[in-house]
Amino acid sequence: MSKPTVGIFGLTGCAGDQLVILNCEDQLLDLVSLVDIRDFLMASSENQTDSALDIALVEGAVLTARDAATLRAVRKRSKLLVALGTCAVWGGVAAMNRGADSDGDRAELLDQVYGEAGRRFDSLPAQALHELVPVDFNITGCPIEKDHFLAGIAALLNGDLPVYPEYPVCTECRMRENNCLLIERGLPCCGPITAAGCDARCPDLRIPCVGCRGPSAGSNAQSLLEVMEEKGVSRPQVVARLRTFAPGGAS
Amino acid sequence: MSTITIEHLARVEGHGGITVELQGDAVEEVRFDVFEGPRLIEPLLKGRRYDEVAPIVSRICSICSAAHTVTSLKATESAFGIRVSPQTELLRELLFRGESIESHALHIFLLAVPDYLNYPSAIALAADKPAAVLLGLRLKKLGNTMQETVGGRAVHPVNPVLGGFGKAPSLDQLIALRTGLLQAAADSDAVIDLMAGLPAADFCRSETSYAALRSPNLDSYYAGDEVMVASSGNRAIVPAADYRSLTNEETVAHSHAKHSTFRGSPFMVGSLARLTVNPRRLTGKLAVAMKRLKLSLPADNPMDNNKAQAIELVNDVERSLEIIEQLLREGVKDERAMPVNPRAGQGVAITEAPRGLLIHSYKYDAEGRIEAADIITPTALNAASMEQHFRRAVEQSAERDEAALTRRLQMIARAYDPCISCSVHLVRHR
Numbered sequence: 001m002s003k004p005t006v007g008i009f010g011l012t013g014c015a016g017d018q019l020v021i022l023n024c025e026d027q028l029l030d031l032v033s034l035v036d037i038r039d040f041l042m043a044s045s046e047n048q049t050d051s052a053l054d055i056a057l058v059e060g061a062v063l064t065a066r067d068a069a070t071l072r073a074v075r076k077r078s079k080l081l082v083a084l085g086t087c088a089v090w091g092g093v094a095a096m097n098r099g100a101d102s103d104g105d106r107a108e109l110l111d112q113v114y115g116e117a118g119r120r121f122d123s124l125p126a127q128a129l130h131e132l133v134p135v136d137f138n139i140t141g142c143p144i145e146k147d148h149f150l151a152g153i154a155a156l157l158n159g160d161l162p163v164y165p166e167y168p169v170c171t172e173c174r175m176r177e178n179n180c181l182l183i184e185r186g187l188p189c190c191g192p193i194t195a196a197g198c199d200a201r202c203p204d205l206r207i208p209c210v211g212c213r214g215p216s217a218g219s220n221a222q223s224l225l226e227v228m229e230e231k232g233v234s235r236p237q238v239v240a241r242l243r244t245f246a247p248g249g250a251s
Numbered sequence: 252m253s254t255i256t257i258e259h260l261a262r263v264e265g266h267g268g269i270t271v272e273l274q275g276d277a278v279e280e281v282r283f284d285v286f287e288g289p290r291l292i293e294p295l296l297k298g299r300r301y302d303e304v305a306p307i308v309s310r311i312c313s314i315c316s317a318a319h320t321v322t323s324l325k326a327t328e329s330a331f332g333i334r335v336s337p338q339t340e341l342l343r344e345l346l347f348r349g350e351s352i353e354s355h356a357l358h359i360f361l362l363a364v365p366d367y368l369n370y371p372s373a374i375a376l377a378a379d380k381p382a383a384v385l386l387g388l389r390l391k392k393l394g395n396t397m398q399e400t401v402g403g404r405a406v407h408p409v410n411p412v413l414g415g416f417g418k419a420p421s422l423d424q425l426i427a428l429r430t431g432l433l434q435a436a437a438d439s440d441a442v443i444d445l446m447a448g449l450p451a452a453d454f455c456r457s458e459t460s461y462a463a464l465r466s467p468n469l470d471s472y473y474a475g476d477e478v479m480v481a482s483s484g485n486r487a488i489v490p491a492a493d494y495r496s497l498t499n500e501e502t503v504a505h506s507h508a509k510h511s512t513f514r515g516s517p518f519m520v521g522s523l524a525r526l527t528v529n530p531r532r533l534t535g536k537l538a539v540a541m542k543r544l545k546l547s548l549p550a551d552n553p554m555d556n557n558k559a560q561a562i563e564l565v566n567d568v569e570r571s572l573e574i575i576e577q578l579l580r581e582g583v584k585d586e587r588a589m590p591v592n593p594r595a596g597q598g599v600a601i602t603e604a605p606r607g608l609l610i611h612s613y614k615y616d617a618e619g620r621i622e623a624a625d626i627i628t629p630t631a632l633n634a635a636s637m638e639q640h641f642r643r644a645v646e647q648s649a650e651r652d653e654a655a656l657t658r659r660l661q662m663i664a665r666a667y668d669p670c671i672s673c674s675v676h677l678v679r680h681r
Contacts (some may be wrong), residue, residue, distance in 0.1 A: 014310050019314060143407060
């Protein structure tokens with residue numbers, strides 16, 4: 001059997017998910033012997049930019065017309081398109097004020113940072129990949145977890161689709177037997193409605209969850225809002241927190 | 252008129268290109284084009300509470316995420332008058348060193364060395380020279396393990412918070428790090444051997460100004476209140492509060508990054524600048540390594556930045572071992588972060604990210620909400636200098652073959668180790 005062809009792409013973002021791939025130091029050389037990486041601009045100066053791909057991994061959000069064109073072209077040449085990371089899945093931090101950030105407001109924000117020159121820029125309100133093209137599956141996280149990426153590739157190589165936890169960070173936090181930051185200390189922890197998979201990294205360090213992985217399946221943001229308000233966290237503060245990484249997910 | 256266009260720079264972080272316009276043999280215009288989409292992080296921070304700021308600005312850039320996080324915390328702490336414990340200072344420096352080791356190993360071995368040896372990528376290089384790539388991966392992994400141990404995560408650290416850390420690493424974790432660092436110290440010679448064995452890259456000579464944080468002690472990265480700009484014989488000091496004199500940005504049409512000059516001249520930041528401004532630690536093993544790499548300061552070849560990164564890699568490993576020895580000697584306390592009492596005011600922090608000077612400046616209202624944020628990144632500071640070096644390289648080349656010039660320009664760009672995601676997040680227009 002020939003090796004599956006793979007492309008790795010970054011739209012607008014911090015390149016953190018591509019960096020996590022490069023951070024698989026112990027697996028990287030095995031990985032490149034199992035798949036045929038055709039297009040990976042961050043790591044290679046020779047790329048086949050037109051070749052058909054079995055798997056396209058795309059990180060970042062769509063923030064420019066150029067991003068949108070890249071994404072559509074990648075979709076066209078790929079059998080499977082995987083959204084990599086919170087920006088690709090939910091829009092991420094660049095999308096945090098979306099809604100408030102209508103086209104008019106965006107022009108104003110550009111003005112604030114760049115002055116008049118900002119109006120010349122190619123700039124769109126941030127969008128997740130699925131808002132423009134069909135996405136076959138998501139690996140969420142800001143950044144993604146190394147193990148999820150490797151398990152995802154392993155599943156695909158075996159003709160399967162990976163399964164990631166749908167339960168919230170709270171479940172993992174309980175399994176680590178931590179004291180509850182929200183109930184016991186009144187801290188604004190987003191663990192109850194945030195997708196697990198990080199092994200409750202932050203609450204385990206006594207730091208409230210900021211929701212960087214986006215919402216868990218069937219999450220009840222309204223109920224969390226009420227609990228936090230009872231604990232004395234103001235409503236605007238809770239809403240701001242919930243909207244930071246996944247503005248579309250916490251509505 | 253002819254034009255050389257590098258549509259999309261490879262083996263760098265982010266989206267950028269290079270355009271050179273030639274009129275006969277004369278260079279008309281040189282542009283470093285940045286087309287990373289503007290995420291507008293600074294205006295989006297407006298109104299956010301002090302504890303939400305660092306996790307947001309960390310997302311400006313993954314490779315420098317520890318530097319962005321800690322610099323953000325320091326700026327807020329300065330605004331609120333918070334002093335952190337000596338243990339926190341040490342752990343933060345260790346985190347910076349870990350990030351620097353990861354970033355330099357990634358850049359040297361995975362992004363830059365393939366250029367010198369004519370390979371398109373480290374993956375291709377690994378097929379012929381696995382030892383070199385494995386050495387790089389081992390060092391890179393160590394840098395990541397350091398960031399995981401201290402920062403809680405290799406990319407976008409979660410453990411550093413205002414006033415300290417969520418939890419300090421355990422003694423066992425530090426002892427494990429020491430083992431990895433001792434291995435890396437043993438690998439130091441191999442790093443210098445590899446770099447010393449690369450073909451010379453000498454196609455861009457130019458007198459260059461350098462700017463770096465001036466360190467009050469021998470160790471520059473993390474602490475310091477003033478920047479030194481050094482150019483042939485002249486040395487100017489810029490106090491942190493006057494950082495704007497370094498960033499006389501102009502917005503240019505071709506780029507989402509702005510260009511910085513000091514008194515009208517471009518300057519370079521990063522490894523080479525740090526060694527030039529703080530040469531005092533360059534003794535013993537490091538002096539020998541400098542000699543082997545034929546690196547003398549101040550350098551007039553931007554490609555020497557790769558050599559300077561190798562020197563720093565060796566130094567970072569040594570200094571990290573010193574920090575760990577000190578922590579093990581003094582014991583690690585299970586400290587809680589210092590209390591935070593927000594107040595209205597301004598705070599500025601300047602540090603050295605792996606790619607050079609990083610400046611965060613925030614203005615807070617009395618409730619601790621951001622009124623204005625100003626973030627200046629190394630790649631933005633470097634943009635003007637990079638363009639100047641592109642121009643010199645083309646002017647100094649007898650070669651007009653497009654493929655050869657293209658290769659040289661890409662090598663210069665990569666020697667700067669640009670981080671284009673960072674470069675977009677710039678300064679408010681004045």
